[in-house]
Amino acid sequence: MHRLPPPEAEAALADEIAGVRPDLTPPYAxxxxxxxxxVLTRLWRALVHEPLPWITRREPGRDGLTLHLTDGRxxxxxxxxxxxxxxxxxxVRLDGAPYDRPARLMRDLAVPHGPSFAAELDDSVASLALSRANQPADAPAPATSWEWEQxxxxxxxxxPNCRSRPGFSAxxxxxxxPxxxxxxxxxxxxxxxxxxxxxxxxxxxxxxxxxxxIPVHPWQAxxxxxxxxxxxxxxxxxMSLRTLAPADGGPHVKTALSARLTSSVRDISVYSIETSATVSAFMExxxxxxxxxxxxxxxxGAVTSGSPDLAAVLRESPDVYVEAGSGERVVPVAALAGTGLPRSPAWTAGFARLSLTVCLRLLDLGVALEAHGQNLLVILSSTGDPxxxxxxxxxxxxxSPTRLARHGIAPPRLTGRIVTDDVTALRxxxxxxxxxxxxxxxxxxxGALREALEAAVPHLPRTPDLFALLEDPLPVKALTLMRLSPERPGDIWATLGNPLH
Structure with a gap:
């Protein structure tokens, strides 16, 4: 296995690095x-937990898990x-043959749309290796949210496409x-x-x-x-690559970037421009x-020339919500691991309590946030408390207009994909x-997630949504199945075992 030549993207990126930053060649390797x-860990998670149609059953054993494929392998x-x-x-082993390269595994699985996804996995590995290779040994402590994002x-x-950047040279x-x-x-x-x-x-x-x-990302131009x-x-x-914080301060600039990063092409739809002011005022x-x-x-502010390839959005910087002179800092949730705070179970439980209290309150009112680690930030005290x-x-x-009306809130004048009363979609x-x-x-x-939720749950508002969170399987986007199903637009969902059970 280890004598095989490297996959195409790994080798190609190595050649480019040798030309533009030869000092990064050894750390990249x-x-x-x-x-x-x-990347293989993320791919294996998907193979084990997503409803992939070419896996017939999953059989636990003393030394791991065996997936039975439709072709008998x-x-x-x-x-x-x-x-x-x-x-x-x-x-992992496919009919006894060892694989440590996720792209090669996906190609040899020989499933529909597997070759194109394999190329993305190859690119993800190479880009991730470059990202890790170019990190300073000691960097100063971040002072702003954008520094934490980096x-x-x-x-x-x-x-699995955690760092896939197809179309980007070294x-x-x-x-x-970032x-x-x-x-x-x-x-x-x-x-x-x-x-x-x-x-x-x-x-x-x-x-x-x-x-x-109209601000334009140079790659897009x-x-x-x-x-x-x-x-x-x-x-x-x-973090999103296409959103930037001006060096002289002020509002952040979200640009169109018509490249496929992880799952989606990062342009800006005309619909999101049209609804931007209404949604913003409503959410405030x-x-x-x-x-x-x-x-x-x-x-x-938001602008489009009528094309998702040429549009931009200006939004307030998260840093304006930090109280001056207080020692507070605002950190994207995706960057919290870098603070060291989640190593404390008590801290993680406190953060879970805060985020669930806020988000379940909004869900009960009629708003479901897409509160992933890039969209959600937390303001920390000088001692690190959330x-x-x-x-x-x-x-x-x-x-949800129905939920809003239940609480006497006038729904915004919106139509389209943002509006739904479907309880399953909201949750x-x-x-x-x-x-x-x-x-x-x-x-x-x-295990750590279960402990945090167990500590937070007694303090949460007792709503029907909370009881669904406590009792039902946990929904999650089937990210790999989505990449292997280009004929199916929109999200595809899987369920995970409830961590509280």
Whole structure:
């Protein structure tokens, strides 16, 4: 197994690194085995827990788990804790043959759409190894939320495409990836004001006479728009890659980036621009009903030229909610592991109590947040206690008019995908992102998640949604099945064993 040549993306990226950053060649090679294990662990979790149609049954044994495939083959590996974040799978065996390369395993499984997904896994391993290879031995403590975001090196905690960046060269990954700590100079595309949909207050710094200047990510300008753009503002990339914090401060800029990162192409739909001001104003009103425990970063302005490939959104920085002189700091949930705080079970239980109190309150009112580790941030006291939450990026929340009316809240004037009274859809949105996503990643294992939930539950509001969380299997997006099902648009869901059972 170890004498086989490296997969295509690993080798190709190694050649590019040798040309642009030869000093990273040795650490990149050293990082590859760990990156393969990290991606293989995420893939094995999916194979064990997602409803993949070519797996007929899963058989536990004394030394692990055997998956029986429809063609008669057997795939064997260790037990898979669906909530674990450590990379503990270094090898699985397909009919006795060992595999430590996730891309090779997916190709040899020979399932529908497997080859294209295998290429993404190959890219994920290579990009993750580069991300790990380019980390400083000792970096100063972060002082702002964007600095904390750049500490997130491994990407999505459960998606096998945790670092997949197809279409990005090594030089572009180093120039644009937040974990590489670059300063990105946004371009400015000029558009006639009459040809644009502008929502909210579009600032003068992004105007030129009667023309609107739309911030454009440089990768988008070169690879998608392929048109000249003005030189724009320098900015620090955030976790999502396409959202950046201007170096001179002020609102964050969300740009269109028509590349497939993890699961989705990161453009900005015209629908989200059209509804941005209405959703933002509505959510500020709802957040005020949490007794100061939740801040929502408002959308200050949004613009599109009529295409999801050329659009931008300005939203408030989470840092404005930190009390000056208090020693408070605001940290994205995905970056909490870097603080060391989750190593304390009491701290993790306190964070679970805060986040569930706020999010279950909103769900009862009629709003389901997509509270994954990128959208959800926590304000910490000077001693590290979780005080308040900040939520950003309102494009994928769900709003229930019936629940709002029950509480005497006028529903926003919205139609489309945001609006639903489907109880299953509302609970999936919140539970899949917050519990199976954020809280599981912070806890790091099923056992730690169970302990945190057990400590938090007695203090939570007794709502029907809480009882569903306590009793029902936990919903989670079937991320691998979604990538292997291009003919099925939208989310596909799986269920995990309830950690409280």
């Amino acid at each position: 050293d990082a590859l085995p760990g990156a393969r294990a990290a 057997r795939l064997h590996g260790p037990y898979a804790d669906p909530y674990a974040t450590a990379a503990y799978v270094t090898e 500490r997130v090196v491994d990407g999505h905690p459960f998606h 030089a572009e990954q180093l120039a644009f990836g 974990e590489h700590r670059p300063v990105v100079r946004l371009g400015m595309a000029e558009a006639e004001a009459d040809d644009c949909l502008v929502v909210g207050a579009w600032p003068e710094r992004f105007r030129a006479g009667g023309r609107v200047l 070169e690879h998608v728009l392929k048109c000249p753009v003005r030189d724009g503002v320098p900015a620090h990339p955030l 009103d709802v957040a005020a009903r949490t007794g100061g425990l939740l801040h929502v970063t408002p959308t200050l 005080l308040r939450l900040v939520y950003r990026d309102l494009a994928d929340i769900r709003v 999936r949105k919140l539970f899949g992102s917050l519990v199976a996503g954020s809280l599981a990643a912070v806890a790091g294992s099923g």
